[in-house]
Amino acid sequence: MTTTPMLEIRNLHARIEDREILKGVNLIVPKGEVHAIMGRNGSGKSTLSYVLAGREDYEVTEGEVLLDGVNILEMEPAERAVAGLFLAFQYPIEIPGVATMTFLKAALNAQRKGRGEAEISTPDFMRAVKTAGEKLNVDSDMLKRALNVGFSGGEKKRAEILQMALLAPKMCVLDETDSGLDIDALKVVSEGVNALRGPDRAMLVITHYQRLLDHIVPDVVHVFSDGRVVESGPKELALELEAKGYAGFDGEKAA
């Protein structure tokens, strides 16, 4: 069976200021699959997520990124979002004074506008938020609070997944979604993510702990080291990594 790539990264090099961080990333995530990227702190995982999303501090010096067959490297961040790319942030940003509900609606309508669709009606929006919110234990009280302001670690991550659920992206990149979560929160968030798996969507789950992958079970695991993918394999690779540590893989790359 042939698979169609949702995300295809070819020989991606990127730098910040004068420092090269991504040094030739190659990666394909087919439609319907969930891939994990594991790598030690500082290996460039978050950088990869920012470069995919188009953050302007990073300069891409080489390579290509195709989203559902379309090169996105020339696109603005908002255009990439409209094209279906979603990044769940490792550290979600506070937006003081803007109620979570308001933010959700602004984002959803901005994306609809970007696709030439009509604005969502308030009743439809309320229904969508209600459905998505219930699964993630996000109540109306939380929706009225300013986005991420004074949110606990768990609330921040639930709010990220809520946005992901509402925006229904094709390609989800989740950066350390497990950080700052206790086990109960981890379960809620993972269930939320799992509910969004589907044949027309792909996910790239970034983590440096194996434990997240017990809850969000990946189809493929990639090991990331010093700005590139050094090894790929089935989900068992994560366990191997946990047992051996990253050092073994660094050695392989160095060899």
Add this chain to the structure above:
Amino acid sequence: MNKYAIPTLKEEIEDATVDAVLSLDVDKYKYGFESHFETDKAPKGLSEDTVRFISAKKGEPEWMLAWRLDAYRRWLTLTEPTWAKVHYPPIDYQDMYYYAAPKSAQKPKSLDEVDPALLEMYEKLGVPLKERELLAGVEQPRVAVDAVIDSVSVATTFRAELNKQGIIFCSIAEAIREYPELVRQYLGTVVPVSDNFYATLNSAVFTDGSFCYIPKGVRCPMELSTYFRINEAKTGQFERTLLIADEGSYVSYLEGCTAPSRAENQLHAAVVELVALKDAEIKYSTVQNWFPGDKDGKGGVYNFVTKRGDCRGENSKISWTQVETGSAITWKYPSCILRGDNSRGEFYSIAISNGYQQVDSGTKMIHLGKNTSSRIISKGIAAGFSDNTYRGQVSAHARATNARNFTQCDSLLIGDKCGAHTVPYIESRNASAVFEHEATTSKISDDQMFYCQQRGLSEEEAVALIVNGFVRDVLQHLPMEFMVETQKLISISLEGSVG
């Protein structure tokens, strides 16, 4: 019960923020049009003859002319103040017109009789009457509109109903003719004739404005609303507003402005006087959106306004809420004199400057009575090459035992070519007074911008959303009609501030 019940009004308003953000594309600064009315002008320049001409045109009694002439003579002895942090070329007061009135000033009985061209203009201005439909399903407060075009009231609505309650709401010119005792009793008692250069000029040549009197114990059943509009090339605008809330009464007054694009600078020197007697409350809200000048800083309105409220009686309360997005130069300090014991003054302000705009605005809270309290929340947003200064004075007189003030002054900078300044003056001659002052300055962070853009918002939409969040504490104090309009204005006035 469903946790996600019908959205509250506030949520609806938040939805409106979103709508405003989303309508950015189509909502370019589109208020730069002119409507064509024939006008009847006084000769150019300022002299005793000009003052006599204005007074005669208005059919004023002798005492009013004398009052004006006295002001004119005092004005000749004054010089323009220079302490504000604003810069502009010298104004030639002889190169301006001081009177312009639409030709057919026949007063229509209702909006139905108003010139369709005028209604169309309101339409273009987005007068909130129309926008209330946005808030479908919500019972709407009624608004009495006393529309002012080029210095003369053209339309007044809801008059009959207000009259039934004894409320007087009319042009100041009409008040001078019809209610001379009231006018004589209160005019110039809050802002004296020689208060300052601009107020004195206004006293000499004011052409129109509103007069409002709420009788004892009456709660005004609707928001009183005036839309000011500068519409005639080189016409200085000298509005005079006098609002009196008699004992135990309440009134909410809305003032909103937009102006067409002009190459010529336009001077506006209004005076607003509020008097709150015992147990009375006045809520005065302004949205000011005059032409700020083009992208190089040319043109635009000079807005030198004197607004002051006198909490004259015990337990009275005056609350100013202002949204300042327009004008090339703003010089404006809506203030409260807290004369009555237990009286309270409030000042809530959003001041946005972009391009080459210069804003020097703030308030004065003068505590004279015992147990007086005041609250100041100021949100300044500076973008482009603009300068945005908050200047505030809080003072307690020796008699002002237990005076209380809380001031919060937040500035938000967009880009690195603009400036925000906070200049608080605090003086207390009573040891029991407690004044608190908090100030912050922040920038919209790259992280916030990137986060919003990752969710699909354009740069401008992101800025508008973040700024709307920043001003939220003040927005909440605006009447419903203005809240929606303000959120749109914020988007419009910050266009071009990023990228």
